[in-house]
Amino acid sequence: MTRGKKYQPGKIRERNIEQILNAAEQEFVLHGFKGASTQAIAERAGLPKANLHYYFKNKLTLYNAVLENIIDLWNSGLQDITAADDPAEVIEKFIRFKARLSFTHPRASKIFATEIIQGAPQLKEHLRTDQREWVKTRTQVIHTWIEAGKMxxxxxxxxxFLIWGATQHYADFDCQVLTVINKAEYDEEYIEHVSQQLCEIIMLGCGLTPSHLK
Amino acid sequence: MTRGKKYQPGKIRERNIEQILNAAEQEFVLHGFKGASTQAIAERAGLPKANLHYYFKNKLTLYNAVLENIIDLWNSGLQDITAADDPAEVIEKFIRFKARLSFTHPRASKIFATEIIQGAPQLKEHLRTDQREWVKTRTQVIHTWIEAGKMxxxxxxxxxFLIWGATQHYADFDCQVLTVINKAEYDEEYIEHVSQQLCEIIMLGCGLTPSHLK
DNA sequence: GTCTATAAGACGATAGAC
DNA sequence: GTCTATCGTCTTATAGAC
Incomplete structure (x- = not known):
């Protein structure tokens, strides 16, 4: 047992862990899991490499911690839906939520994308259980909407998949999108513009009317 | 000058280069540029590592050769379009072409995706010139279609971007898609089903009618 | 809890015999 | 054109002083 000195015990620890996780995200985006070096992560976090191994026993543990943060973020704004809900309202909310997440957290989207592209070595189980279950419940509700003639x-x-692919594209391929539209970075106006366009095309394609066209 | 023995000179060379490129594609998908090792590529190609360095002077040269193949593949089936063309026909053809490419060449799509996710260190120039130009000419034609009231x-x-994102998703995230829909691999029926669904939703969203609904 | 120093091995690339 | 052996560097991870 160590008696904590009056330095708000755990505060330094918390700050270091956050800096390491943040630095790790950046390196994993740039080079993937195998290509990222703990040396570079430590330098980016402003710590000696040995300190990194004090907080995370190895590179894989650190990577999994980063992935867990991403999954948590992804789950943070996902509400349940029922057959009684209004399809247009639910789907518009979902498109806008995913679009906003892509624009505000591109690094999270990129690390997730790289993990799946490489065959989901760490997230196979998550896909097989949580994610499959999540999709299953949504498809069932959408199916009842269709049977009720609502769409x-x-x-x-x-x-x-269409909504996932369309929204994530703006995060994962931001470099390509920004180059093609000749902008230095996304602004609030463009985010709203893209969200509205996606709602329009996808929802009209499903026989639904987005709120801004009512 | 070396006089070629009657072993179909260049045949062995061609075969080795093809095997190396093929092995490199697989390793670059699994680990990215920095994470892939020339050792692993050589082993997968069934050659000693030194031979790999005989054909490609270093890892970056090999990686760029792989990227060039991918760009060529991407450009292979892209026809020009004019304002006189029928929008429905052109867009349906484009969606189906991109969808098919995603299903038949997922590795190419994945390597391209990883390159862009990591900030396009090798393809920055390609995006800024060729790709931007390609998008520019298409957007101009689509614009005239809109002004003519055709969509x-x-x-x-x-x-x-919607078409790119939606189609590439089936290649880059094949692991996720297959897990969620509980299949071992894509079959011809599923490819046609996805292509048709994408044409339906996207084209109806643009005020166009896909051929199978006419 | 922090940091220097270093072990043990993998890395890209090459030299040089065949 | 092929392959073994090896160089120098970078890698993850740890030992041990502070």
Missing amino acids: RPIDPANLI | RPIDPANLI
């Missing part, structure tokens, strides 16, 4: 008959899973 | 007024660039 066009589409494959619900394809709709979810 | 709903949407942002042409967003439409292109």
Whole structure:
């Protein structure tokens, strides 16, 4: 047992861990798990490499901590939906939530993307359990909406993949998008513009009307 | 000058280069540029590491050769379009072409995705010149279609990004998609199903009618 | 809890025999 | 054109002084 000196015990620890996780995110985006070096992560966090190994026993543990943060972020704003909900309202909310997340947390999206591209070595189990379950409940609700004639008959899973793919593209391929539209960075106006465009095309394609066209 | 023995000179060379490029693609998908090792690439190609350095002077040269193959593949089926073309026909063809490419060449899509995610260190120039130009000419044509009342007024660039994002998702995130839909691999039926669904939702969202609904 | 110093091995690349 | 052996560097991880 160590008696804590009056330095707000744990504060330094908390700050160091946050700096390491933040630095690790940046390096993992730039070079992937295998390509990122703990040396570079430590330097970016402003710590000697040995301190990093004090907080995280090895590179894989650190990587998994980064992934866990990303999953938490992804789950943070996902509300449950029921057959009684209004499809237009729910789907518009979902598109806008995913779009906003892509623009505000591109690094999280990129690390997740790289992990899946490489065959999800760390997230296989998450995909097989949590994520599959999440999609299953949504597709069931969408199916009842279709049977009730509330929207066009589409494959619900394809709709979810379409929304995922379309929104994540702006995060993962930000470099390409910004170069093509000749901008230095995204601004609030563009975020709203993209969200509205995606709602329009996707929802009209499903036989729904987005709120701004009512 | 070396006089070629009657072993079909260049045949062995061609075969080795192809095997190296193929092995490199696989390793670059799994670990990215920095994470992939020339050792592993050589082993996968069934050659000693030194031979790899005989054909490609270093890892970056090999990586750029892989990227060039991917760009060529991408450009292989892209026809020019004019204002006189039928929007529905052109856009359906484009969605189906991109979708098919994603399903038949997922590794190419994944390497391209990883390169862009990491900030396009090797493809910055390609994005700034060729790709920007390509998008520019398409957006201009789509714009004239809109002004002629042939389709709903949407942002042409967003439409292109939507098609890119939606189709590439099935290649880059194949691991996720297959897990969620509980399949071992894509089959021809699923490819046609996805292509049709994407055409339906996106084209109806643009005020166009896909051929199978006419 | 922090940091220097270093172990043990993998890395890209090359020299040089065949 | 092929392959073994090896150089010098960078890698993860740890030992041990403070």
